[in-house]
Amino acid sequence: MIDACICTIGDEILIGQVVDTNSSRLALALEEAGIHVNRMLSIGDDATQIEETLRTELSRNTLVITTGGLGPTKDDITKAVLARVSGSEGYVTHPGQLEMVHRILRSRGLDVLPNNLAQAQVPDKAEVIVNQLGTAPIMVFRNLAGDATLYALPGVPHEAVGAIPAIVADIRAHQPLESILHRNIMVYGIAESALSQKIAPWEDALPRDMHLAYLPNTLTGIRLRLSVYGGDPEQNSARMEEQLGLLKPLLGSLLYAEEDSTLEKAVGTLLKEHGKTLSVAESCTGGVIAHLITSVPGSSAYFLGSVTSYAISVKESVLGVPARVIAENGVVSSPVAAAMAEGVRSLTGSDFAVSTTGLAGPAGDEHNPVGTVWIGVSGPLGTRTFTYCYKNDRKRNIERFAASALNVLREYLLEALLGR
Amino acid sequence: MIDACICTIGDEILIGQVVDTNSSRLALALEEAGIHVNRMLSIGDDATQIEETLRTELSRNTLVITTGGLGPTKDDITKAVLARVSGSEGYVTHPGQLEMVHRILRSRGLDVLPNNLAQAQVPDKAEVIVNQLGTAPIMVFRNLAGDATLYALPGVPHEAVGAIPAIVADIRAHQPLESILHRNIMVYGIAESALSQKIAPWEDALPRDMHLAYLPNTLTGIRLRLSVYGGDPEQNSARMEEQLGLLKPLLGSLLYAEEDSTLEKAVGTLLKEHGKTLSVAESCTGGVIAHLITSVPGSSAYFLGSVTSYAISVKESVLGVPARVIAENGVVSSPVAAAMAEGVRSLTGSDFAVSTTGLAGPAGDEHNPVGTVWIGVSGPLGTRTFTYCYKNDRKRNIERFAASALNVLREYLLEALLGR
Numbered sequence: 001m002i003d004a005c006i007c008t009i010g011d012e013i014l015i016g017q018v019v020d021t022n023s024s025r026l027a028l029a030l031e032e033a034g035i036h037v038n039r040m041l042s043i044g045d046d047a048t049q050i051e052e053t054l055r056t057e058l059s060r061n062t063l064v065i066t067t068g069g070l071g072p073t074k075d076d077i078t079k080a081v082l083a084r085v086s087g088s089e090g091y092v093t094h095p096g097q098l099e100m101v102h103r104i105l106r107s108r109g110l111d112v113l114p115n116n117l118a119q120a121q122v123p124d125k126a127e128v129i130v131n132q133l134g135t136a137p138i139m140v141f142r143n144l145a146g147d148a149t150l151y152a153l154p155g156v157p158h159e160a161v162g163a164i165p166a167i168v169a170d171i172r173a174h175q176p177l178e179s180i181l182h183r184n185i186m187v188y189g190i191a192e193s194a195l196s197q198k199i200a201p202w203e204d205a206l207p208r209d210m211h212l213a214y215l216p217n218t219l220t221g222i223r224l225r226l227s228v229y230g231g232d233p234e235q236n237s238a239r240m241e242e243q244l245g246l247l248k249p250l251l252g253s254l255l256y257a258e259e260d261s262t263l264e265k266a267v268g269t270l271l272k273e274h275g276k277t278l279s280v281a282e283s284c285t286g287g288v289i290a291h292l293i294t295s296v297p298g299s300s301a302y303f304l305g306s307v308t309s310y311a312i313s314v315k316e317s318v319l320g321v322p323a324r325v326i327a328e329n330g331v332v333s334s335p336v337a338a339a340m341a342e343g344v345r346s347l348t349g350s351d352f353a354v355s356t357t358g359l360a361g362p363a364g365d366e367h368n369p370v371g372t373v374w375i376g377v378s379g380p381l382g383t384r385t386f387t388y389c390y391k392n393d394r395k396r397n398i399e400r401f402a403a404s405a406l407n408v409l410r411e412y413l414l415e416a417l418l419g420r
Numbered sequence: 421m422i423d424a425c426i427c428t429i430g431d432e433i434l435i436g437q438v439v440d441t442n443s444s445r446l447a448l449a450l451e452e453a454g455i456h457v458n459r460m461l462s463i464g465d466d467a468t469q470i471e472e473t474l475r476t477e478l479s480r481n482t483l484v485i486t487t488g489g490l491g492p493t494k495d496d497i498t499k500a501v502l503a504r505v506s507g508s509e510g511y512v513t514h515p516g517q518l519e520m521v522h523r524i525l526r527s528r529g530l531d532v533l534p535n536n537l538a539q540a541q542v543p544d545k546a547e548v549i550v551n552q553l554g555t556a557p558i559m560v561f562r563n564l565a566g567d568a569t570l571y572a573l574p575g576v577p578h579e580a581v582g583a584i585p586a587i588v589a590d591i592r593a594h595q596p597l598e599s600i601l602h603r604n605i606m607v608y609g610i611a612e613s614a615l616s617q618k619i620a621p622w623e624d625a626l627p628r629d630m631h632l633a634y635l636p637n638t639l640t641g642i643r644l645r646l647s648v649y650g651g652d653p654e655q656n657s658a659r660m661e662e663q664l665g666l667l668k669p670l671l672g673s674l675l676y677a678e679e680d681s682t683l684e685k686a687v688g689t690l691l692k693e694h695g696k697t698l699s700v701a702e703s704c705t706g707g708v709i710a711h712l713i714t715s716v717p718g719s720s721a722y723f724l725g726s727v728t729s730y731a732i733s734v735k736e737s738v739l740g741v742p743a744r745v746i747a748e749n750g751v752v753s754s755p756v757a758a759a760m761a762e763g764v765r766s767l768t769g770s771d772f773a774v775s776t777t778g779l780a781g782p783a784g785d786e787h788n789p790v791g792t793v794w795i796g797v798s799g800p801l802g803t804r805t806f807t808y809c810y811k812n813d814r815k816r817n818i819e820r821f822a823a824s825a826l827n828v829l830r831e832y833l834l835e836a837l838l839g840r
Binding site for chain 1: 461711
C-alpha cells in the first residue's frame with residue numbers, strides 16, 4: 001500500500017476556530033482507494049513551518065496532500081513555499097483557472113481585483129487541475145524528494161471535498177494501486193457488540209482476503225463495509241456478492257440499505273416507490289425528525305408536514321390528544337404517543353405518521369427516568385407504540401430518539417407496503 | 421507564550437471513520453489560556469510511530485497533549501509507550517481511578533473485568549488526574565526531554581472535553597502563564613468584511629496590547645473576541661470595559677449577547693424574562709428552527725410548538741393560509757410568510773410567531789432563484805415580512821434561513837418587549 005500524509009494549513013485550525021473536516025473526508029476517500037493514511041497534520045500560516053513540514057513528509061510518504069493556505073490573502077505564503085519546494089523558477093498563469101476566476105466573480109456580481117487574478121498564477125513546476133467550485137487552483141507537483149507527489153487543495157470544505165474525485169483519479173493514473181472493492185450494508189437497531197456476536201460465524205468464515213469494518217454513527221446506525229484488496233475485480237465482485245448473500249438472512253430487517261445511506265433516505269424511498277405520504281408529530285425531538293426527512297432532496301414528494309407539540313396545550317388543541325389521556329397516563333406515555341401519531345395523520349391526511357414524546361434531559365419526570373421516549377406509528381395497519389431508554393446527554397438522546405423513530409417507521413412501512 | 425502540540429492517537433481517525441473534534445476544543449481552551457498551539461497531529465495505534473512522534477514533539481514543545489489510545493482494548497500500546505518515554509519502571513494502580521472504574525461499571529450494570537481493572541494502572545512516573553466521566557485516567561508526565569510536560573487524555577470526546585478545565589488549571593499551576601482576559605460580543609446580521617469596515621476606526625484605535633478576533637459561524641453570526649495578554653487583570657478588565665463601551669453604540673441591535681451565546685438562547689432569554697410564548701411555522705427550514713429553539717434546556721417555558729407545512733395542503737388546512745393567497749403570489753412570497761406566521765400564532769395561541777417559506781435548493785421555481793427565503797414575524801406589533809437570498813448549497817441555505825429567521829424574531833422582540 002502507498003503511504004500518504006494529509007496536511008492542513010491555516011491558523012484558524014490551530015486556534016480552534018474551525019474544526020478540520022477536510023482531513024477526515026480525504027482520509028475516507030484515500031482509504032477506500034487503497035491508500036494508507038500514515039498521519040494527519042495541522043500547521044499554521046508560517047512559511048518556515050510549512051516548508052520544514054512539507055520537506056519532512058515528502059521524504060517519508062509517497063503522497064502528501066495539503067488543504068488550505070491558498071486564499072486570496074494568504075496566497076503568497078503557501079504558494080511561495082510550494083515554488084521553493086518544487087524547484088520552480090517563476091509563476092505562470094493557468095488559462096483554465098483564470099477563466100474560472102472571472103466566471104465565479106461575475107456570477108457573484110463582484111469586480112475582479114488583482115489579488116483575484118493572482119489566484120490563477122501557479123509555480124511553473126505545478127500541473128493544474130481546474131477547481132470548478134472556487135478561485136484557487138488545485139496544484140499537483142510530481143517527483144519531489146525522489147518520487148513523492150504533492151497535491152495542494154483549497155481549504156474551503158466544499159471545494160476540498162469537490163476536488164477528491166479528481167485527486168483520486170490522478171493518483172490512480174500515476175501510481176500502481178491495487179484494485180479494491182467495497183460493498184456497504186447499512187444496519188440499524190442493534191448494538192455494535194451484539195451485531196458482532198450475531199454475525200461472528202459468518203465473519204470468521206470470510207475468505208482471508210476479505211475485510212469487514214464496523215462504522216457506527218448515532219443517526220444512521222452501523223455501516224458494515226466489506227472490502228477486498230487486489231485480485232481480479234470481476235471475480236472478487238462475484239465472491240463478495242456470494243458472501244453478502246449469506247449475510248443478509250442473518251440480518252433480516254436490521255438491514256436497511258445495500259449502499260451507504262441513511263434511515264431518512266430509506267424511509268423516503270419506500271414512500272416514494274409506493275406513492276404514499278408521511279406526517280410527523282414531535283415533542284422531545286423538537287423538529288429533528290422533520291429536519292432529517294426534509295434534508296433529503298425531493299422529500300416534498302412524500303412529506304406533507306409535521307407538528308412540534310412542545311406544550312401540552314398544542315398536543316391537545318392542534319393534535320387533538322384528549323386532556324384525559326394526558327392526565328391519566330402522563331405526557332410521556334404510550335397512549336399519548338399513539339394519540340399524537342393519529343392526530344397528525346388525521347390533521348394532514350397523510351397515509352402514515354410517526355410521533356415522539358420523551359425526556360431528552362437534563363432531567364426526568366415523576367414517572368420516567370431521563371432518556372425515556374415513547375414512539376407512535378400510525379397507518380393502514382393501525383397504531384403501534386414502542387419505548388426506549390437511552391443514557392446519553394440531551395443532544396445525543398435527541399438524536400437517538402429521532403433515529404429510533406425513523407427506524408420504527410421503516411419497519412412499519414416494510415410490513416404495510418411489502419408485507420414483510 | 422508557551423508552545424504546545426496536540427496529538428490524537430487512533431486508527432479510526434486516519435481511516436476517516438471519525439472526525440477529530442477534540443483537537444479543536446483543546447486548541448480553543450489553550451489559546452484562551454494564552455498557550456500557542458504550534459501543530460496538531462493524528463497518528464495511528466502503532467507503538468513505533470507513537471514513540472517517535474512523542475519524542476520529537478516533546479523535544480520542541482513545552483506541552484504535548486495526547487487524546488485517545490487509552491481504551492480497555494488498546495490500553496497497552498499507548499500506555500507502554502508512555503512508560504518507556506517517561507522512564508517508568510513499572511505500573512501502579514491509582515486508587516481514585518480504580519474507585520471510578522468500579523462506580524462507572526456498576527452504574528451501567530456491568531461486571532468489572534480484568535481489562536477494566538487495568539484501566540486504573542498507570543506507569544509509575546505518571547501523576548493522575550481522576551477522570552470523573554470515564555474509566556481511563558488522565559495522566560501527567562513532567563520533565564520529559566528536559567522540561568516538557570505531557571498530558572494523556574482519553575479519546576472519547578465528552579471525556580476529553582471534560583478534562584480540559586483540570587488540564588488548564590494544572591498548566592497554570594506549573595507554568596508561568598501570562599494573565600489573559602477575553603470578552604466576547606455576539607453579532608448577527610452583517611458580513612465579516614462589512615463589520616470590519618464599520619468598526620475599523622474603533623479597532624484601529626485599540627490600545628496596542630488589546631487584540632480583536634473575528635470568529636464567524638453560519639448559525640450564530642460573528643463572535644468578536646477582545647483579548648488582553650499580560651498586565652494587571654483588574655486594571656485590564658476596566659480598560660476592556662471602557663473599549664466595549666465605545667464599541668456597543670457602533671453595533672446597535674446587531675449585538676445580541678455580551679458573552680459566547682447563540683441566537684436561540686438570546687430569543688429564549690427575552691421571552692422568558694417577559695413571560696411570553698412563541699410558536700413557529702416552517703416550510704423550507706423543515707424543522708431546524710424548532711430544533712434550535714428546543715436545543716436550549718428550559719425552552720418548554722416559552723416554546724409552545726411548531727408546524728412544518730411542507731405540503732401546500734398543510735399550509736392551507738393546518739395553518740389556514742388561504743388558497744387564493746398562494747395562487748396569486750406563489751408559495752414563496754411575502755403574503756404566504758405573513759399568513760403562516762399569523763396562522764401558527766392563532767393555532768397555538770402564542771404571543772409571538774415566526775415563519776419561513778423559501779427555496780433551499782437544489783432548484784429554484786418559476787418566480788424565485790434558489791436561495792430565496794421569505795420570513796414572517798407576527799406579534800402585538802402586527803405582522804411583518806422580510807426576504808433574503810443566499811447562494812449556498814441546500815444544507816447551508818437551510819442553516820442561513822433558520823438563523824435569519826431567529827434574528828428577525830429577535831429584532832421584533834427587542835422592539836415589542838423593550839421598545840428598542
